Amino acid sequence: MNQLGAHELMEVHEVLTNTIDGINQFQLYQPHCKDPELQNILQNQIIFMTNEYNSIVQIVRNKSSQQNFSTYRPLKNASPSFGTSGGTPEAPNSSINEMNDHDVASGMLGCLKASAALRMHAALECSDPELRNVVLQGAKNCAEQAYEVWQYMNQKGYYQVPVFQQNTAQAIINHYQPAGNQMNNQQT
Incomplete structure (x- = not known):
């Protein structure tokens, strides 16, 4: 990996901090999660x-490649x-003791959506092609994780999908x- 520009290094700093926050947030959800599937x-x-975080740290430190x-x-x-x-x-819970699987899944989904957007934005600031590809794959990974949580929520009735009437x-x-x-x- 070549030298990193200041802007892309700050974006990677944001991605890594966001990943730490996401891991910590998900760990906070564990005691409130009752459904074995969730x-x-x-x-x-x-x-x-956690593995993705470690991979990005290793890539940025130039100790491994995106493979x-x-x-x-x-x-x-x-x-x-x-x-x-x-x-x-x-409505918001009045106590942490009211947190349930719906709250856990919804919090996970919100975290993953924000992380996907953050990573996509960061990829647009990368000048190093290898780092850009890693951050883009990270955005796609977050999108896949979010879709997995969304599917769970949809199947449980937590996230409904409204539809228009056919003519609309x-x-x-x-x-x-x-x-x-x-x-x-126009082109000729």
């Missing part, structure tokens, strides 16, 4: 995040459930048309 997801993601950088593999994939059923009203959805889809010859005519 416990497995949580533990698997803590292990993955050691992992791709996140969800424990399972499920088909999404569409539509809403009203659901349970939500079709009207939005039909609003956009292929570019066609107009783009070709």
Whole structure:
């Protein structure tokens, strides 16, 4: 790896700090997680995040290359459930003792979404191609982790997916048309 610019080094500093915060946050969730499926997801993601953190530290220290950088593999994939059923009203807990699996999964999802966006932003500031690829893969890993948590939430009814009526959805889809010859005519 070549010399790192100040801006990209600060972005990697943010990514590493964010990763530490994410690991610590997920560890805080462990005692509140009751569902064995969510416990497995949580533990698997803590292990993955810790390994990813160590890999980035080694890469930045120029002691290894991105070939050691992992791709996140969800424990399972499920088909999404569409539509809403009203659901349970939500409000903040009045005590930490009220924290449940829904709260844990929602906190995990929020953390992972923010981490994916942070890593994508950081990748845009990297001048070193190897570091850029590592940070981009980190953004994709966070997105895959978030999708795994989202699937869990969707299957449990914690995260519903509203849908438009068919005619409204079709009207939005039909609003956009292929570019066609107009783009070709402008280039000649």
